[in-house]
Amino acid sequence: MNNSRPLRVGIVGGAWRGQYFARLSRHFPQDLECIGIVARREETRQEIADQLNVPTYSSLEDLLRAGTPDFVITSVSWSANPAILEELVSRGIPVLSETPPAPDLPTMRQLWERVGASGLVQVAEQYLQMPTHAARRTAVHRGVIGEVSSVQISSTHLYHAVSVIRGMLGVSFEQATVSARRFTGPLINPSTRAGWTRDLTPHPASTTIATLEFSSGRSALYDFTDNQSRNHLRSRRLVIRGSSGEIDGDQVVRLLDEETILHSRITRHQSGYELDHEGFDTTHLSLDGQLLWRQPFPGLRLNDEDIAMSSMMLSMTRWVRNQGPAPYPLAEAAQDFLLGLAIIQSVDTGALVTTHREAWSPE
Numbered sequence: 001m002n003n004s005r006p007l008r009v010g011i012v013g014g015a016w017r018g019q020y021f022a023r024l025s026r027h028f029p030q031d032l033e034c035i036g037i038v039a040r041r042e043e044t045r046q047e048i049a050d051q052l053n054v055p056t057y058s059s060l061e062d063l064l065r066a067g068t069p070d071f072v073i074t075s076v077s078w079s080a081n082p083a084i085l086e087e088l089v090s091r092g093i094p095v096l097s098e099t100p101p102a103p104d105l106p107t108m109r110q111l112w113e114r115v116g117a118s119g120l121v122q123v124a125e126q127y128l129q130m131p132t133h134a135a136r137r138t139a140v141h142r143g144v145i146g147e148v149s150s151v152q153i154s155s156t157h158l159y160h161a162v163s164v165i166r167g168m169l170g171v172s173f174e175q176a177t178v179s180a181r182r183f184t185g186p187l188i189n190p191s192t193r194a195g196w197t198r199d200l201t202p203h204p205a206s207t208t209i210a211t212l213e214f215s216s217g218r219s220a221l222y223d224f225t226d227n228q229s230r231n232h233l234r235s236r237r238l239v240i241r242g243s244s245g246e247i248d249g250d251q252v253v254r255l256l257d258e259e260t261i262l263h264s265r266i267t268r269h270q271s272g273y274e275l276d277h278e279g280f281d282t283t284h285l286s287l288d289g290q291l292l293w294r295q296p297f298p299g300l301r302l303n304d305e306d307i308a309m310s311s312m313m314l315s316m317t318r319w320v321r322n323q324g325p326a327p328y329p330l331a332e333a334a335q336d337f338l339l340g341l342a343i344i345q346s347v348d349t350g351a352l353v354t355t356h357r358e359a360w361s362p363e
Helices: 016-025 042-052 060-066 081-090 105-118 131-141 158-169 304-320 330-349
Strands: 007-012 032-038 071-074 095-097 121-123 148-154 176-187 203-214 219-225 237-242 245-248 251-257 260-271 281-287 290-294
Touching (some): 007 304, 016 042, 016 304, 032 304, 071 304, 081 105, 131 245, 131 260, 158 330, 176 330
Parallel strands (some): 095 121, 148 219
Antiparallel strands (some): 203 219, 251 260, 281 290
16 A cells, blocks of 8 residues: 555545545645535435535445445444445445444344454544543653542443443453433423424433443443534533543543542643634643643644544555554444443343353453
8 A cells, every 4th residue: 555645535425424435634635635425315416525525436346446445434224224334344445433333132143243353443422532531641651640440421321421431441342231221301402403393392312321440340330321422501521530630621630649539630722812823722731830732733623522533534545555454343333332231131020140251252
């Protein structure tokens, strides 16, 4: 592969997420060239052509006939994704798949059986790449709060939350026992993915609370309310507890010596305030003068989600060039999905659910 040229990337899926990937790729012309987007509906293809000026195709076959991409991003329905992944892998094309890779556990197992050994499938699980989570994870890895034993998360749903839990706890593919319940209460939804609703009427909203107990003895508490990720009336919380302290959001408490407790804060530095003419941007996150995370895309003025998704795409680029580690292998995403499904199963049955080692778990 010629490492001096941008990698040619195709996108399968013309909805908002697929277009999101295409828009982000434009920020990195030296690394990525979007050679086309596959969308089933003609009106969607026309919208993409008008707004993004990117070639559009009605099928994956048409995209591949036009030119072989260096890798493909799939952003389609859960049910449609496995067949597309299998087709791309059969052609030897690396794939960055949207989450989750499959709609249910039997299909996930079947997908792994058919494509797992190829090593060609990565998954765009971006949450650990978000600046705040990346900074906390660095603090954890540096031993700031000692040996981590538990995580409490109330932020995002199911497999996304599980990814953060596993990343912070350092949990791999071990057995887990899950207990979950669901509760309903009134909640106004002032905003959704589509924007402000202007609806001040409370609607029934479900809250799922679950505990996850891993065979290593580590544990997690999961708490998620419908639309919490986008509802400004519900906060997003993450607590990481260790043997010598804890991280609660951006607050850190830890033991220095036999008689000294330190209280600190993970600080986000923003440029662009008052007489700072660099422009509004996140530059870094730090703790007690120690750098935890630095902006990888200075000057682009990206929000945290854009930073995380861009990081995934560029990690994929480096991996395809054999210049970096795998961004997020299919096995990791399958394990996240397995635990997310266990939460749903426990809610539905009212019983404890225990996961077991799957085919994607290393021996």
